[in-house]
Amino acid sequence: MLTFLATIGAAFLAFLAATGRLVMFAGLSLATAFSPPIYPRAILREMVNIGYFSLPVVGLTAIFTGMVLALQSYTGFSRFAAEGAVATVVVLSVTRELGPVITGLMVAGRVGAAMAAEIGTMRVTDQIDALTTLSTDPLRYLVLPRLLAGLITLPMLVLVADIIGVFGGYLVGVYRLGFNPEAYLNRTQQYLETNDVVSGLVKAAVFGFVIALMGCYHGYYSRGGAQGVGQATTHAVVSASVLILVLNYLITAAFFGR
């Protein structure tokens, strides 16, 4: 019994220590933003990497999500003669939930893994130590640009995903289910409020930060050559994905909970 309790205690202490390390890492990295030098070229490069190069996969995911949503809603709602709500369901689901969550998960898989692999490789090949010996703070040069780029770029990406997702729903609604185009667009706008879009963008900013943070953190502390880098990549994607789902609930509760 005592061994069992000790195991739980040790696991809990390890969790607290890991959380503390992560918070310290994030804090120290963000603190570098308040003193020069800042590396705008690095921030821009990361924004292009996160935003522009993720557009195809995010766009593809968003359009099919919107299309499936329209089709499923129609199938379900037709049982209650509520087909008219399809456009509203699509736009609210996409802007509030599916846009940010699916974009977040896609970017976590694509960008979070790449960040962990790149920084992890730099760690195990002494490139991070080399940065330090060249009077360059690795947190300022490697981590801060990625955190800022994630924070800024993901809302833009989610805005694009929202538009494409709603367009996907429109395509199915009008060309497959036979809705009147004007009526569909009217229903799309009718119940959409600013708060729906804003909540999605806030989620996107938080998710962008979390994806970059987990990618950088796991890469930065990777050990043990190729195997260590591989583990860092896996941990970065899994932890970012889990955090996205947990934070999604918490932000939804903050915006829409009673």
Place this chain on the structure above:
Amino acid sequence: MTDMALPKISVRGLRKSFGRNRVLDNLDIDCATGESLVIIGGSGTGKSVLVKCILGLLQPEAGSIRIDGVETTGLRRAARESLMQKFGMLFQGSALFDSLRVWENVAFGLIQGRGMERKEAEKIALAKLAAVGLGPEVGELRPAELSGGMQKRVALARAIAAEPEIIFFDEPTTGLDPIMGDVINDLIVKSVREVGATAVSITHDMASARKIADRIAMLHGGRIVWIGSATEIDCSGNPYVDQFINGRADGPIQMQIRAA
């Protein structure tokens, strides 16, 4: 031209462990201004750990590290960044930045660390590449396009680009053929003389040690067990040094070999 009155680097009572493994155990060593000190020792004896502690890349548990008489252990981040401007480092695996071109690697410390204009830094980088025998066309390549020997030369050019006061060389000839190893040794001697720097090298390549050292120190069991001029090493009278330089399996140094 050494001045031991105020050593450039002074290490006293340095201790560093990894888990239960104490790698450095009350280690003392000095290096004079302008001196080329080579630290030899078997694999895993803590040579790299010692250099990383001096550079501030690792935090020692106890002891003092003074550079120009100023204590450097426990320096804050900004003070450490400023101190780093005195240092240059050639890493064992070269540690070139894959994402940058060769000249950008060499100029990195000048541009990012010292805020120099890219054009001016590029000129200096190309001059340093020329000093290690590489033409300007190499400057446009990526590190992955270079051979191991060329990567070492680029790393050397990067280490000396900002004309540091102290240059560290971590296993500079490891993984190179003997001829390329000798080329690198010559370049190290030439570069250090031209820059007028203090050099600390770690190696287990005795040919390299004899060529670049003013003094040689032997690290074993976490301490310096012998230190003397490079010319004295063959008649040191120290059993550890004798075993090491002659590459004998028998002697006071016992390699830990475990049956699988």
